[in-house]
Amino acid sequence: MQFPYPVRHRVPLFLAPMAGVSEPPFRRLCRSFGADVVVSEFLSSEGLRRGVKSVHDGAYFTPQERPIGIQLYGADPAAMAEAAELVSYHYAPDFIDINFGCPVKKVVRRNGGSGCLKDLALVQQIIRAVKQAADRPVTVKIRSGWDESTRQPVEIALRCRDAGALAVTLHPRTRAQLYTGRAAWDEIAAVKAAVDIPVVGNGDIKTGEDAYRMWQQTGCDGVMIARGSFGNPWIFQQARDRLDGRAPRPMPGVAERFAVALQHARLQLEIQGDERRTAVEFRKHLGWYTRGLPQAAALRRRLHQIESMSEIERVFRDYLEPLQAVG
Numbered sequence: 193m194q195f196p197y198p199v200r201h202r203v204p205l206f207l208a209p210m211a212g213v214s215e216p217p218f219r220r221l222c223r224s225f226g227a228d229v230v231v232s233e234f235l236s237s238e239g240l241r242r243g244v245k246s247v248h249d250g251a252y253f254t255p256q257e258r259p260i261g262i263q264l265y266g267a268d269p270a271a272m273a274e275a276a277e278l279v280s281y282h283y284a285p286d287f288i289d290i291n292f293g294c295p296v297k298k299v300v301r302r303n304g305g306s307g308c309l310k311d312l313a314l315v316q317q318i319i320r321a322v323k324q325a326a327d328r329p330v331t332v333k334i335r336s337g338w339d340e341s342t343r344q345p346v347e348i349a350l351r352c353r354d355a356g357a358l359a360v361t362l363h364p365r366t367r368a369q370l371y372t373g374r375a376a377w378d379e380i381a382a383v384k385a386a387v388d389i390p391v392v393g394n395g396d397i398k399t400g401e402d403a404y405r406m407w408q409q410t411g412c413d414g415v416m417i418a419r420g421s422f423g424n425p426w427i428f429q430q431a432r433d434r435l436d437g438r439a440p441r442p443m444p445g446v447a448e449r450f451a452v453a454l455q456h457a458r459l460q461l462e463i464q465g466d467e468r469r470t471a472v473e474f475r476k477h478l479g480w481y482t483r484g485l486p487q488a489a490a491l492r493r494r495l496h497q498i499e500s501m502s503e504i505e506r507v508f509r510d511y512l513e514p515l516q517a518v519g
């Protein structure tokens with residue numbers, strides 16, 4: 193099944209849209225480690241049409257991130273159409289993705305995100321309105337339903353396809369499940385069997401091997417990774433290795449992990465230009481990059497207090513020195 197934008201591989205790997213994580217620096221990093229397609233964090237259609245600067249900032253990307261999708265959310269078809277037109281004109285992403293999966297209360301209270309899944313006629317209206325306004329491909333990201341009683345991933349995907357969506361990503365959990373339980377990969381296979389547009393599978397990919405297993409088990413056209421990429425852009429390389437029939441490259445050593453974490457932090461600083469703010473916001477990434485290392489707790493305690501790039505460097509140096517002396 194053909195994706196509506198250029199992709200390098202038969203089974204492309206996607207970095208998932210993630211608020212506060214899939215920002216330009218991390219997207220660039222993941223592209224360099226083998227993500228084929230990236231998607232922005234979800235942007236409020238209301239915020240875009242009202243010209244809210246922080247929301248517009250979220251639509252910024254650099255050419256090396258392409259192919260990239262900008263993701264929009266909202267329950268008002270007119271506002272979604274206006275936002276899609278604005279984004280197409282000002283930012284020109286390769287595609288526009290509509291979020292029908294977000295479970296966050298603030299969003300679903302106004303029927304945005306997964307709130308739309310309670311009303312599939314509204315889902316279709318939104319897709320049609322966005323399609324008409326955006327002079328580029330429109331794709332959707334869905335959950336399996338609002339709750340168990342309305343769990344119907346195949347019906348949702350078919351309705352999206354009928355309204356003109358050119359690809360569908362399924363995170364096979366209901367809104368009620370949030371992130372609990374296991375993603376029902378069999379539902380990805382069912383959607384794949386039912387629709388004639390590309391289906392991207394998402395949910396619970398923690399290793400490159402998982403990506404391969406999802407593809408094998410579901411026949412999905414692409415694999416999307418969210419939490420498994422936290423502090424681990426190498427997961428894309430490892431997934432590509434497995435999809436190409438090779439043994440996955442081993443995880444890098446500590447020094448390499450630190451070097452990439454620093455590269456990521458510097459990219460973020462380059463864009464934000466405010467060292468203290470970048471350092472403080474970056475603490476969560478440092479927690480992820482150092483997960484599982486020996487004496488990680490003490491290391492992370494120090495990293496959770498850093499306020500500058502040089503402090504990150506110092507903490508890393510202090511950690512590495514005794515190891516290098518032994519090695």
Ligand SMILES: Cc1cc2nc3c(=O)[nH]c(=O)nc-3n(C[C@H](O)[C@H](O)[C@H](O)COP(=O)(O)O)c2cc1C
Nearest residue numbers: 208209210211233234291363395396397417418419
């Ligand atoms: C911190 C965080 C932020 C997220 N933000 C978004 C978002 O903006 N748009 C979206 O469609 N999904 C969002 N998601 C959901 C993910 O894209 C993905 O569907 C979900 O995490 C399941 O994939 P995983 O098991 O690989 O994490 C977010 C998830 C996390 C953990």
